[in-house]
Amino acid sequence: MAPVVRARDLKVGYGRTSVCAPVSFTLGAGRAVALVGANGSGKSTVLKTVLGLLDPLAGSVEVLGRPVDERDVTFRREVSSVLDDDAYFPALTVSEHLYLTARGHGVLGAQDEVVTLLEEFGLADHARATPVSLSSGQRRRLLLAAGFARPRSLLVLDEPEQRLDQRMRARLADRLRAEREAGGAVLIATHDPDLVTAVCTQAVHVSDDASRVLSPAEAADRIARVAL
DSSP, X not given: OOOSEEEEEEEOEETTEESXXXXXXXXXXXXXXXXXXXXXXXXXXXXXXXXXXXXXXXXXXXXXXEEOOTTSHHHHHHEEEEOSXXXXXXXXXXXXXXXXXXXXXXXXXXXXHHHHHHHHTXXXXXXXXOGGGSOHHHHHHHHHHHHHSXXXXXXXXXXXXXXXXXXXXXXXXXXXXXXXXXXXXXXXXOOOHHHHHXXXXXXXXXXXXXXXXXXXXXXXXXXXXXXX
């Protein structure tokens, strides 16, 4: 079985300018990889390239055994992502947003799934609110909930801990660990050492000079030392 994601000497950036050293990693089903590194090191750019939003400058990346093409029906069906964008439907309520996401991807019992997600992400009291009336943290929780509202083989998250309190971060870690244990593949960029150790099976340190594969413990220690 092909890995869910395979990056080989992947060089990413904008125009002809790379933003970090080439990155290589393999992500299989039931595994989770964290991209770690300083702000501006290129983690988000790597994620955007994996998602087909940017073309590689060099090297290669495959998702589900194929070159990345975000227009491909299989790719869109199997890959769920939450980047650091407010990609919500402004005219829909929180509940409607989640229902449309679930139902549009063929989830059976979509309404029951919406109820579960509203409770899990602390949004039950805001089910009838529109996203523009929510705080930035609540909107972040809405986007994360939407990422879980649809079927997927690969879940890609860019700094999912952003704007979450400690309790919600712990709940997210439990959700992501369950995702991995159920056979899903998870790729995240993060600055949260607890999330790395709780969820991930491997980490990749992204930097200007060289990208290195690390154990979750090594990655968490590196994040903690930078924070100090």
